[in-house]
Amino acid sequence: MDQTIWNFIFIGITFGVYIGIAIWSRAGSTKEYYTAGGGVSPFANGMATAADWMSAATFISMAGGIAAAGYGASKFLMGWTGGFVLLTTLMVPYLRKFGKATVPDFIGDRFYSNGARLVAVICAIFICMTYIMGQMRGVGIVFSRLFDIEIWMGVMIGGGIVFFYAGLGGMKGITYTQVAQYCVMVFSYTIPVVFISMILTGNVIPQLGLIGNYIKDGTENAVPLIVKINQISTDLGFQEYTASTSNTLDMFCITAALMIGTAGLPHVIVRFFTVKNVKAVRKSACWTLGFIAIIYLTAPALGMFARTNFVEEINQKKYEEAPEWFKNWEDQGMIAWVDKNKDGVMQYQEGSVFAEKPVYIDETRVAGGPRPVSNKLSDSANEVYYDRDIIVLANPEMAGLPKWVIALVMAGCVAAALSTAAGLLLVLSTSVSHDLMKKIIKPDISDKQEIRYARMASFGALAVAAYFGINPPSSFVAKTVAFAFGLAASSFFPTLIMGIFSKKINKQGAIAGMICGIGFTLGYIIHFQFLTESKDYWLGISPEGIGFLGMFINFAVAFVVSAITPPPPREVQELVENIRVPQGAGKAIDH
Amino acid sequence: MTAQSASPDSYWSDSLKLVGKLLSIWFLVSFGCGILFKDYLDQFSIGGAPLGFWMAQQGSIICFVIILIAYSFLMNKLDEKHGFGEEEN
Numbered sequence: 001m002d003q004t005i006w007n008f009i010f011i012g013i014t015f016g017v018y019i020g021i022a023i024w025s026r027a028g029s030t031k032e033y034y035t036a037g038g039g040v041s042p043f044a045n046g047m048a049t050a051a052d053w054m055s056a057a058t059f060i061s062m063a064g065g066i067a068a069a070g071y072g073a074s075k076f077l078m079g080w081t082g083g084f085v086l087l088t089t090l091m092v093p094y095l096r097k098f099g100k101a102t103v104p105d106f107i108g109d110r111f112y113s114n115g116a117r118l119v120a121v122i123c124a125i126f127i128c129m130t131y132i133m134g135q136m137r138g139v140g141i142v143f144s145r146l147f148d149i150e151i152w153m154g155v156m157i158g159g160g161i162v163f164f165y166a167g168l169g170g171m172k173g174i175t176y177t178q179v180a181q182y183c184v185m186v187f188s189y190t191i192p193v194v195f196i197s198m199i200l201t202g203n204v205i206p207q208l209g210l211i212g213n214y215i216k217d218g219t220e221n222a223v224p225l226i227v228k229i230n231q232i233s234t235d236l237g238f239q240e241y242t243a244s245t246s247n248t249l250d251m252f253c254i255t256a257a258l259m260i261g262t263a264g265l266p267h268v269i270v271r272f273f274t275v276k277n278v279k280a281v282r283k284s285a286c287w288t289l290g291f292i293a294i295i296y297l298t299a300p301a302l303g304m305f306a307r308t309n310f311v312e313e314i315n316q317k318k319y320e321e322a323p324e325w326f327k328n329w330e331d332q333g334m335i336a337w338v339d340k341n342k343d344g345v346m347q348y349q350e351g352s353v354f355a356e357k358p359v360y361i362d363e364t365r366v367a368g369g370p371r372p373v374s375n376k377l378s379d380s381a382n383e384v385y386y387d388r389d390i391i392v393l394a395n396p397e398m399a400g401l402p403k404w405v406i407a408l409v410m411a412g413c414v415a416a417a418l419s420t421a422a423g424l425l426l427v428l429s430t431s432v433s434h435d436l437m438k439k440i441i442k443p444d445i446s447d448k449q450e451i452r453y454a455r456m457a458s459f460g461a462l463a464v465a466a467y468f469g470i471n472p473p474s475s476f477v478a479k480t481v482a483f484a485f486g487l488a489a490s491s492f493f494p495t496l497i498m499g500i501f502s503k504k505i506n507k508q509g510a511i512a513g514m515i516c517g518i519g520f521t522l523g524y525i526i527h528f529q530f531l532t533e534s535k536d537y538w539l540g541i542s543p544e545g546i547g548f549l550g551m552f553i554n555f556a557v558a559f560v561v562s563a564i565t566p567p568p569p570r571e572v573q574e575l576v577e578n579i580r581v582p583q584g585a586g587k588a589i590d591h
Numbered sequence: 592m593t594a595q596s597a598s599p600d601s602y603w604s605d606s607l608k609l610v611g612k613l614l615s616i617w618f619l620v621s622f623g624c625g626i627l628f629k630d631y632l633d634q635f636s637i638g639g640a641p642l643g644f645w646m647a648q649q650g651s652i653i654c655f656v657i658i659l660i661a662y663s664f665l666m667n668k669l670d671e672k673h674g675f676g677e678e679e680n
Binding site: 066071074077078081082084085086088089090093207208210211212213223224225226227242244248251252255256259279282283285286289290293296297300577580581582583 | 640647659
């Protein structure tokens with residue numbers, strides 16, 4: 001059977017399931033719309049949160065990033081999982097006990113100020129908008145590749161599906177579709193890795209393969225896989241795969257900023273408002289990190305296998321003898337080969353073949369030859385260009401797996417993008433309908449009207465996200481990731497922590513802290529990402545890691561300002577005492 | 592163990608101590624083993640992999656999961672000790 005037919009079957013089945021779940025679980029009240037009625041089981045919420053958290057970028061690009069950077073990519077692995085330890089021990093049990101529907105709700109009530117609420121709403125909208133654009137783009141790209149349609153059509157199809165179940169079903173619809181999406185993601189991610197692990201190391205479990213022996217050259221020549229990959233890396237002019245990064249302080253700060261940012265992301269926090277009580281929050285957090293860990297522990301193994309395999313299969317091979325997947329992905333525009341020294345053999349080594357992405361001269365290739373490119377070649381002797389995303393996308397073909405596995409991986413990519421987009425869309429719509437309309441502009445609207453505003457807001461947000469998905473502000477999107485994490489790390493995280501762990505911080509302190517923290521972080525990022533080409537960072541800390549310092553500035557300003565202004569009123573101090581004990585969260589959801 | 596009467600202040604200080612201990616472990620396995628002492632730990636190995644590298648890419652994540660399981664278990668015990676225990680959903 002043809003690959004396209006398999007793709008249609010898998011994408012069709014998964015979409016059918018998502019839509020079926022959406023119809024079955026559509027929300028009737030704001031309580032169901034915002035928090036799925038507060039009755040989701042910890043296990044189901046764990047799967048849903050894992051799917052919500054892992055975006056298209058994690059699914060498609062992370063393993064490729066690890067394959068390229070080796071040890072240097074550990075900051076993403078630790079940062080994006082370690083954040084859940086902070087999130088669970090310091091935040092979500094207390095916020096769940098507080099029992100309101102959104103994060104700005106807590107900030108507004110705890111700091112008895114609509115000003116603080118407004119700052120929080122703006123941060124939430126900005127963080128979610130940044131993320132959702134990338135997701136829509138990801139859906140568009142996968143669809144256009146799958147069905148040979150224009151990217152804008154792919155974005156529209158993906159947007160339509162997300163609106164259908166997130167806009168209409170609310171949190172309840174999202175939660176149960178995300179459970180299904182997690183299942184699709186985990187199978188499509190791990191199955192190909194298991195097979196490639198067996199080929200390279202003879203080990204069924206990829207995590208054991210990572211510390212095992214490389215046996216593809218025969219068992220008598222077996223060496224540890226890590227020794228093998230370090231050796232081929234240095235042979236080709238790269239640094240050792242396991243070598244330390246040059247700047248430990250920067251690595252430390254980026255890891256910390258990613259962890260803190262993770263713990264301050266509103267779309268992850270609100271997922272824990274859907275379970276019954278504080279005890280269920282703790283249990284659900286264990287499931288969440290467990291489900292995330294399955295994929296995050298597999299990614300480093302995949303990165304290592306794929307890089308070893310790629311070099312062994314490609315380097316110093318004649319082009320005519322290149323494996324079939326190499327030519328398939330060359331057709332897709334993700335691989336290019338330029339025979340710089342005219343010997344008909346592919347040389348892969350350190351350095352870029354040419355600047356930027358390949359620009360192919362003609363759609364048709366010369367019989368038996370590579371697709372010619374018009375890029376200006378670099379001085380490097382490297383002849384092979386590959387897009388890092390093929391580490392995941394081409395993995396089933398590299399492992400020689402049947403066509404339906406490739407279709408499954410494609411369905412997994414779509415699931416990853418849709419699940420994250422849906423979670424973000426919910427936060428965007430509740431920020432507008434609940435925090436902005438109900439709490440600030442029009443307090444007297446009814447439950448029904450509030451849901452209508454939420455649906456209108458999600459339609460509006462999706463339209464904006466789809467527009468930017470179709471017309472991405474080029475390099476802007478990649479740079480805004482630093483924004484999202486920096487903002488979350490310097491605004492939500494410290495403010496929420498102080499709101500829970502200190503009774504002394506008052507509204508003046510919180511607002512001043514947030515503004516100074518965000519101001520410093522944004523200023524630094526904008527300066528280095530947009531205003532100057534210079535990489536002369538302060539103490540070598542890159543913009544991705546500056547949110548860590550922004551957090552300290554937020555803390556310091558808030559403490560100083562609170563010390564010289566009147567303390568919070570008595571009832572706010574009682575509120576803080578109340579959220580510190582777990583009892584009674586079960587019936588506390590009200591609006 | 593008999594349940595004490597509900598006492599928010601001692602419950603709060605006990606839970607702060609517990610969270611403090613767990614976060615020290617969290618810091619040690621990630622920032623400690625994975626970044627600060629990575630070069631030192633690389634002289635040891637686990638299977639075929641240098642220990643510092645393995646901690647950064649595998650070990651720390653496994654520890655995070657264990658920390659959360661311990662947190663859930665110990666906090667539930669603390670709830671009961673102070674009389675804040677709740678029914679399983």
